Amino acid sequence: MERLVELRLWLFWREMALVALLAAALAVRYAVALGAGHAAGQESRSAGVLGVLRAGLAFLGQLPVLAQPLLVEGLWHRRLRFADARAWMGHALILAGFLGLGAMSALAALAEHVFRPLGVFSGVVRVALNKDHPVMALGNELLGVALLAGALLRWRSPRVRLRDTIIPGDRPALLLLVLIGASGYAVEALRLLAEAVPLRAARFSFFGFMLSSLLQPLGLNWAHWHFLAFQAHVLAAIALFFYLPFGRLTHIIAGPIVAARAALRARPTR
Amino acid sequence: MKGADFSAFSPAELLSLEACTRCGRCVPVCPVAVATGEEQSTALAKIEQLRRAWQRQHSLIGRLVNPRRPPDYAGMERAAFECTLCGLCQEICPLGIETRALWLAQRKLLHRAGLTPLPILAMVQAIERTGNVAGRPQEERLSWAANLSRPVSTARDPEVLLFGGCVASLYPQAFGTLQALAAILALAGVPYALLGENELCCGYPLITSGCEEPAALLARRNMELLVGTGAKVVVVPCPSCRVAFQEFYPALLGRAARQLTFLHAVEYFATIAHRLFPLPGRVELTITYHDPCDLGRAGGIYELPRRLLALVPGIQLVEMEPNRGNAFCCGGGGGVEMTNPGLSQAVAARRLEQAVATGAQAIVTACPQCKRSLSTAARRQRVRLPTLDLSEVLLQALQR
Ligand code: SF4
Ligand code: SF4
Numbered sequence: 231m232e233r234l235v236e237l238r239l240w241l242f243w244r245e246m247a248l249v250a251l252l253a254a255a256l257a258v259r260y261a262v263a264l265g266a267g268h269a270a271g272q273e274s275r276s277a278g279v280l281g282v283l284r285a286g287l288a289f290l291g292q293l294p295v296l297a298q299p300l301l302v303e304g305l306w307h308r309r310l311r312f313a314d315a316r317a318w319m320g321h322a323l324i325l326a327g328f329l330g331l332g333a334m335s336a337l338a339a340l341a342e343h344v345f346r347p348l349g350v351f352s353g354v355v356r357v358a359l360n361k362d363h364p365v366m367a368l369g370n371e372l373l374g375v376a377l378l379a380g381a382l383l384r385w386r387s388p389r390v391r392l393r394d395t396i397i398p399g400d401r402p403a404l405l406l407l408v409l410i411g412a413s414g415y416a417v418e419a420l421r422l423l424a425e426a427v428p429l430r431a432a433r434f435s436f437f438g439f440m441l442s443s444l445l446q447p448l449g450l451n452w453a454h455w456h457f458l459a460f461q462a463h464v465l466a467a468i469a470l471f472f473y474l475p476f477g478r479l480t481h482i483i484a485g486p487i488v489a490a491r492a493a494l495r496a497r498p499t500r
Numbered sequence: 501m502k503g504a505d506f507s508a509f510s511p512a513e514l515l516s517l518e519a520c521t522r523c524g525r526c527v528p529v530c531p532v533a534v535a536t537g538e539e540q541s542t543a544l545a546k547i548e549q550l551r552r553a554w555q556r557q558h559s560l561i562g563r564l565v566n567p568r569r570p571p572d573y574a575g576m577e578r579a580a581f582e583c584t585l586c587g588l589c590q591e592i593c594p595l596g597i598e599t600r601a602l603w604l605a606q607r608k609l610l611h612r613a614g615l616t617p618l619p620i621l622a623m624v625q626a627i628e629r630t631g632n633v634a635g636r637p638q639e640e641r642l643s644w645a646a647n648l649s650r651p652v653s654t655a656r657d658p659e660v661l662l663f664g665g666c667v668a669s670l671y672p673q674a675f676g677t678l679q680a681l682a683a684i685l686a687l688a689g690v691p692y693a694l695l696g697e698n699e700l701c702c703g704y705p706l707i708t709s710g711c712e713e714p715a716a717l718l719a720r721r722n723m724e725l726l727v728g729t730g731a732k733v734v735v736v737p738c739p740s741c742r743v744a745f746q747e748f749y750p751a752l753l754g755r756a757a758r759q760l761t762f763l764h765a766v767e768y769f770a771t772i773a774h775r776l777f778p779l780p781g782r783v784e785l786t787i788t789y790h791d792p793c794d795l796g797r798a799g800g801i802y803e804l805p806r807r808l809l810a811l812v813p814g815i816q817l818v819e820m821e822p823n824r825g826n827a828f829c830c831g832g833g834g835g836v837e838m839t840n841p842g843l844s845q846a847v848a849a850r851r852l853e854q855a856v857a858t859g860a861q862a863i864v865t866a867c868p869q870c871k872r873s874l875s876t877a878a879r880r881q882r883v884r885l886p887t888l889d890l891s892e893v894l895l896q897a898l899q900r
């Protein structure tokens with residue numbers, strides 16, 4: 231059991247480092263592509279890449295001014311809320327679930343690797359590293375529900391059919407989101423079983439607990455299964471990440487920037 | 501094989517191709533799709549086409565899979581030039597993607613690839629040859645002023661310069677706009693001047709066709725002429741000229757373009773309201789106001805013309821559906837009149853139907869091109885619904 235936990239963490243951090251490296255490479259490659267596109271036909275290609283760097287710096291310089299439209303248009307999707315309440319709800323749930331779960335994982339990582347070694351924020355460390363603490367357990371459960379509900383709401387979002395082109399819906403992305411959410415519950419259920427968490431502590435992970443109650447009669451090696459479920463969970467997240475540039479999901483990165491910029495440039499009417 | 505030249509797109513514009521969520525909201529509102537059922541010119545279809553072309557050329561996968569694949573322009577030319585540049589897609593887009601800028605960049609891309617449609621090229625050549633979009637002798641620029649009861653002003657030290665624009669100066673259907681505007685300035689005691697036969701096209705049709713070089717030449721010459729008159733304010737009856745002066749000239753000429761103040765007639769009327777109102781006469785008319793795309797969506801001016809009309813005694817305004825930011829286009833923009841006259845007429849016919857449905861006795865607008873399109877549509881449909889310029893309504897109330 232101890233060795234499996236160690237192996238799980240060892241693998242996890244290496245996977246994360248690899249993802250971060252690949253993500254950085256992709257981001258640089260994307261900036262170069264934007265630059266090359268912008269510079270093609272001009273005298274020098276470096277002019278285009280410089281153009282992108284300049285635009286990026288200008289964007290960063292405007293961040294304080296952009297913060298409000300970025301929040302209101304980019305994350306809150308103000309315009310979408312008026313245009314299509316159902317689509318907005320789906321977006322909001324996915325975004326809240328995804329960002330919330332990401333934030334909780336980041337908090338746990340911070341507590342483990344920064345706060346605890348430094349001996350600061352002992353209260354936060356106590357809560358963040360205790361998966362059975364009501365705040366962590368309920369938070370993870372509810373955010374998981376939001377993610378799944380959002381993905382299911384968007385599942386029915388129809389593909390757009392134009393006369394000459396069919397623009398497909400992005401079901402692979404939604405499927406990956408559902409996989410991330412569902413595997414998260416499996417991980418939690420198997421953790422409860424592997425660690426033999428007592429009912430009193432486990433009850434806040436309501437879905438995880440229900441699932442663990444269903445699985446318990448199987449009497450499997452729960453530590454092994456937990457290890458496997460965790461790997462599946464991480465792989466689903468990594469797959470979603472690398473699927474990003476190929477489906478409709480690119481808009482989750484480009485969309486907020488474009489929406490915030492448009493809001494900033496909008497002139498008052500008279 | 502040389503790829504498509506995407507340098508006309510700024511990094512932000514390229515990014516917005518990726519930002520499109522393909523939600524399809526822009527499809528059912530696009531006047532081209534509404535009028536014809538054809539969707540290849542809608543924002544979604546054009547963005548998809550551009551994004552695929554760009555990705556094929558510049559994305560990692562695109563370059564790995566087929567580095568020598570030629571750019572795919574199939575259908576792009578038709579889609580690009582059968583768009584009225586009305587900006588409705590931009591208004592409706594939940595992300596606020598600046599689609600108009602995308603369409604202009606797309607036209608530039610096509611021009612550089614030698615794919616500008618022939619009727620547009622003919623228009624560009626006409627402007628280069630004659631200095632006006634109609635390709636007529638420049639001496640005709642003052643035809644609208646012939647036989648006026650009040651001769652046009654030739655003030656030596658003008659307060660404003662009245663820039664007529666090609667459509668109002670050279671197309672008889674729109675002469676009334678300039679005639680009324682000149683008469684109002686005279687009645688209000690505003691010393692104004694005209695460039696007459698020296699006036700050149702503002703360059704808007706060139707820029708919106710993707711032909712930037714000749715537009716820059718025209719812009720430079722126009723600015724020299726305008727500054728030379730000594731006037732500080734330039735008044736235009738045409739919202740597209742306003743867009744050219746206010747939006748395109750600074751991009752083409754930099755600070756030199758900011759030496760003068762450019763105002764559309766309705767903006768100028770607001771600045772001289774104390775000289776115009778209260779109006780002595782009445783105009784007993786139920787009207788509906790058509791928002792010109794370049795004044796409304798591009799210029800953000802919706803309420804000003806309505807407020808001016810509300811000050812005309814006797815005028816009853818009934819709104820068309822849709823109006824303001826969602827107003828339907830008259831079909832006269834984007835060069836569609838040249839590339840596909842049938843489409844332009846179909847769009848105009850739709851707008852006319854919406855006007856007829858209000859029960860109004862006249863359409864009032866603030867754009868000579870909208871006036872032409874809607875008047876032509878009424879004539880073709882045998883509908884008795886005249887289209888007037890706001891200046892003509894104001895003049896009627898000023899004269900009575
Ligand atoms: S600008 Fe107007 S005509 Fe062109 S795609 Fe957008 S809505 Fe359609
Ligand atoms: S409305 Fe905007 S985001 Fe939706 S398909 Fe059209 S351009 Fe794309």
